[in-house]
Amino acid sequence: MxxxxxxxxxxxxxxxxxxxxxxxxxxxxxxxxxxxxxxxxxxxxxxxxxxxxxxxxxxxxxxxxxxxxxxxxxxxxxxxxxxxxxxxxxxxxxxxxxxxxxxxxxxxxxxxxxxxxxxxxxxxxxPSKAVLDGVHVAVSTYGRLSDNVLPPRVKSTANYVNNRAAEMEAKRNGYNGVLMLTGQGKVSEGSGACFFMVRNGALHTPDVASDILESITRDTVIQLAREMGMTVIERTIDRHEVYAADEAFWCGSGFEIQPILTLDRLAIGTGTPGSMTRDVQRAYFAAVEGRSNTHPDWLTPVWAPT
Ligand SMILES: Cc1ncc(COP(=O)(O)O)c(C=O)c1O
Structure with a gap:
């Protein structure tokens, strides 16, 4: 468009x-x-x-x-x-x-x-098809930028040379997207989204020192998930934990909430969008579309400013 x-x-x-x-x-x-x-x-x-x-x-x-x-x-x-x-x-x-x-x-x-x-x-x-259907993701051969190189928490234009290289590699190899690892080999984030997975009934996401953008959608998901009674844990995550996850999803302003169905062609859980992912999606779209009134301060009206 x-x-x-x-x-x-x-x-x-x-x-x-x-x-x-x-x-x-x-x-x-x-x-x-x-x-x-x-x-x-x-x-x-x-x-x-x-x-x-x-x-x-x-x-x-x-x-x-x-x-x-x-x-x-x-x-x-x-x-x-x-x-x-x-x-x-x-x-x-x-x-x-x-x-x-x-x-x-x-x-x-x-x-x-x-x-x-x-x-x-x-x-x-x-509306995005990926939000409904989910996506297939590969771990990138490109490492994520680190805080003392080009800080990922600063959303600078130059950083996206890293994201672009990773994204192009994934697309060349037939995937929808890419999961990048830190210099220490820990899970970081995607080319334009942060990562969540479900293990043992809780949501897990890389902490803000895992060379991620301090994502506003990530913060939104954490707040909404806790309000729904879910446990959310921010921590260092290993690549091989993701293969063992029951569910996974991306979150970002552009990506919204996209179920991740496979990583490196291994199914995550059943390889279909999971129920906690769907619950997060429902709460997210109700919030952004102004259908739930729990966070009115999150919404700036364009046509009738208050
Ligand atoms: C690399 C990266 N991580 C995470 C995000 C998600 O950030 P936000 O939720 O603030 O849009 C984005 C989106 O812009 C991004 O480019």
């Missing part, structure tokens, strides 16, 4: 074709950018489009700009307005994936810290 006709560049709504930066800007030359992938969900009954956990995404984006030592760390209000103005200009009343990138502009040397730009765009997204 193509990007919507209007984008936002440095706080101004512009037509897609006019959303341009210089080919020698710092983000192009050195990968000096940080970004967010968010979702907005249309609730037909409430006739409202809700951006999910906007505050947390903007906090993470500001954190990324700080760590990249950008000389401008945009205020959350400015970034929220840029995003919402763009959505409204596109008259979006359907589910969409939203992308925001804070980038090094100008044409300067490696250690430049500004000027800094901000771009936002939206891509309408119909």
């Amino acid at each position: 193509p990007t919507s006709p209007f984008m936002s560049l440095n706080g101004r709504v512009v037509p897609y074709a006019e959303c341009t930066i210089h080919a020698f800007s710092g983000v192009v030359k050195y990968g000096a950018g940080v970004f967010e992938g968010l979702r907005a969900y249309w609730n037909a009954e409430r006739e409202e489009l809700f951006v999910f956990r906007l505050k947390e995404h903007l906090d993470r984006l500001r954190y990324g700009m700080k760590v990249l030592r950008f000389d401008t760390v945009f205020e959350a209000d400015f970034m929220a307005k840029s995003l919402l103005d763009m959505i409204r200009a596109n008259a979006l009343r359907e589910n969409a994936h939203l992308r925001m990138i804070a980038f090094l502009d100008g044409d300067d040397e490696l250690a430049a810290t500004g000027p800094v730009g901000l771009v936002c765009g939206a891509i309408p997204r119909p």
